[in-house]
Amino acid sequence: MKLRRYPLAALAAASLLGLAACASSGTADTAKSAAGGSSGGSSQETVIRIPDGGNSGVLALGRKDGSLARALAAVHAKVVWTGTAGAFAPAAQELDANELDVAEGSITSATTALTQSPGFKLFAAVAPDKLGEGILVKNGSPITSVQDLVGKKIAVWHGGTSEYLLLKALQQNNVPVDKVTRVYLQPNQVAPVFASGQVDAWSTWATYSIPAIANTGAHFLVTGGQVDSDNYAVWAVRTAFAQQHPAVVEALYQYLHDNGLKQQQDPAAYINVDTTAGPQAVSPAQKAVELPIDAADGTALPITAADLVRFHAVAQFFADQKITQGFFDVTPYILDINALPGGAG
Structure with a gap:
């Protein structure tokens, strides 16, 4: 709802x-x-x-x-x-x-x-939405685990769902925060950046994940449910x-x-x-x-x-x-x- x-x-x-x-x-x-x-x-x-x-x-x-x-x-x-x-x-x-x-x-x-x-x-x-929010990667991406985010660029927006989900995933998988690059973008700006490969992953929620999965050939690396989200x-x-x-x-x-x-x-x-x-x-x-x-x-x-x-x-x-x-x-x-x-x- x-x-x-x-x-x-x-x-x-x-x-x-x-x-x-x-x-x-x-x-x-x-x-x-x-x-x-x-x-x-x-x-x-x-x-x-x-x-x-x-x-x-x-x-x-x-x-x-x-x-x-x-x-x-x-x-x-x-x-x-x-x-x-x-x-x-x-x-x-x-x-x-x-x-x-x-x-x-x-x-x-x-x-x-x-x-x-x-x-x-x-x-x-x-x-919390266990299925519709999480970290997206494109189909065929070499990123297959949260640990693979080390050295990668992840699109987020500051201080809300997006950043929370990324940080929860990193903590859960013992990945130091400073080993990934957070690229701060407004949520409605990310889709073309993600599609063009300028970022390697996208931490987001269902408003954006649904069209990205349907139209861009993306999938969740991890979902909110998998990172025990309290969002x-x-x-x-x-x-x-x-x-x-x-x-x-x-x-x-x-x-x-x-x-x-x-x-x-x-x-x-x-x-x-x-x-x-x-x-x-x-x-x-x-x-x-x-x-x-x-x-x-x-x-x-x-x-x-x-x-x-x-x-x-x-x-x-x-x-x-x-x-x-x-x-x-x-x-x-x-x-x-x-x-x-x-x-x-």
Whole structure:
């Protein structure tokens, strides 16, 4: 159910920045002018600003069939789409600046972002993607093990999923970090660099791995599951919005949870929601790669004490690897969805 399934052409056209998971761009000013709505006793609808999920995923289907609008209308709210879902780093800045209300990212990118833009809280988590993220190499590459990365160039983006997965793989296989070269590129810039052989491997997540495997003749050297990744997907909400409209946050959570379960059962229904043609469409080859990944995905769940232990393991790992300046405790930034009106169901 993660907001991560987009054809590479659409992502490149949007020129997305960032770390692993979700951002918005574009029409934030228009949405901001509508964001003063209030639920509670007022007849005015509360506006909740969410990045557009594009052509695939639970939000895309909810937009098309009206199910998301109905879920929000029950708590006197409506969604305003603020742009295209993409990287989480700019989304965190927009949450902090009151230009966005909700976004999805990874716990790796959220931990890094919270050190700079602490204006949001995490209200739900999805178990780490074991199949769709990892380190890619091209078919026929002489690199057949993590140890073979010594002396090689690996494309990563700083401080999120990409760098985390590479460093986890190196640690697990006792490869010193300084024996590989990290080539820092924006995620949407890597595909042509990887295809042309200017880098030897690419540490990435499903948004990019699916088209690379389908179209470039690539495969995973190791996956997130194989490196024991704790890289949860997380849903973030602007702190002030959660304080003012807790029932809306709970309603959105319930929608995400319920429809994530439905996506597990019928992932094909959540691909190419609007169109099967054009730059936004998932090709048949990509769809074949994506379906088993989607079927294995988890759904949004409340953040538990056990999850928090794993979040802290990520924070400590980033501190140990000098990605962050010391351990960052995300505990104050966790929103207990069970404590909101109606609970988590």
